[in-house]
Amino acid sequence: MDSVEGDRQDMGDIILIGFMGCGKTTVGLKLSYRLRRPVTDTDKEIERAEKRTISEIFATDGEAYFRERETDCLRRLLAGGSGRILSVGGGLPLREENRALLHELGQVFYLRAGAQTIYERLKHDTTRPLLQGDDPQGKIERLLGEREACYMAAADEVIDVDGKDFETILGEIEERALKR
Numbered sequence: 006m007d008s009v010e011g012d013r014q015d016m017g018d019i020i021l022i023g024f025m026g027c028g029k030t031t032v033g034l035k036l037s038y039r040l041r042r043p044v045t046d047t048d049k050e051i052e053r054a055e056k057r058t059i060s061e062i063f064a065t066d067g068e069a070y071f072r073e074r075e076t077d078c079l080r081r082l083l084a085g086g087s088g089r090i091l092s093v094g095g096g097l098p099l100r101e102e103n104r105a106l107l108h109e110l111g112q113v114f115y116l117r118a119g120a121q122t123i124y125e126r127l128k129h130d131t132t133r134p135l136l137q138g139d140d141p142q143g144k145i146e147r148l149l150g151e152r153e154a155c156y157m158a159a160a161d162e163v164i165d166v167d168g169k170d171f172e173t174i175l176g177e178i179e180e181r182a183l184k185r
Contacts (some may be wrong), residue, residue, distance in 0.1 A: 017111030022078035027118040098159040115160035
């Protein structure tokens with residue numbers, strides 16, 4: 006293993022947070038290949054553990070139950086080593102306990118996208134429980150406003166993603182992660 010790869014493995018997890026549709030999953034996968042680290046998506050981990058989709062969890066047990074599963078997932082990840090790329094659900098940083106756990110896991114990158122960008126990316130997506138119903142663009146704007154302080158409190162670094170291609174975003178994350 007060369008020293009650069011060794012350094013990458015020793016720097017803890019790289020954690021991607023942000024609102025739904027900001028690119029966490031795609032950036033996480035691309036970053037995984039680029040840095041040769043495994044990628045874990047907390048929503049996928051929860052779905053696997055629960056044997057049902059996020060939408061089904063919300064419909065059956067509600068948001069509070071799902072938020073508890075997010076915290077449980079972070080605790081399991083913390084006990085399971087480091088050196089991963091973590092992509093976390095958009096609402097996960099809302100809980101103060103989760104923000105503390107994220108900081109314990111590694112370096113937290115907030116992929117910040119504007120409401121218009123998010124709306125354009127998600128306007129035809131029917132799998133997002135929080136965007137169902139009337140005026141999804143208004144919901145995005147409202148939720149972004151409510152969540153911004155939590156995202157900022159959780160973030161070690163902020164990456165503005167509006168108008169940037171993936172290579173630029175990946176380069177910014179890699180540069181900032183390797184400086185640490």
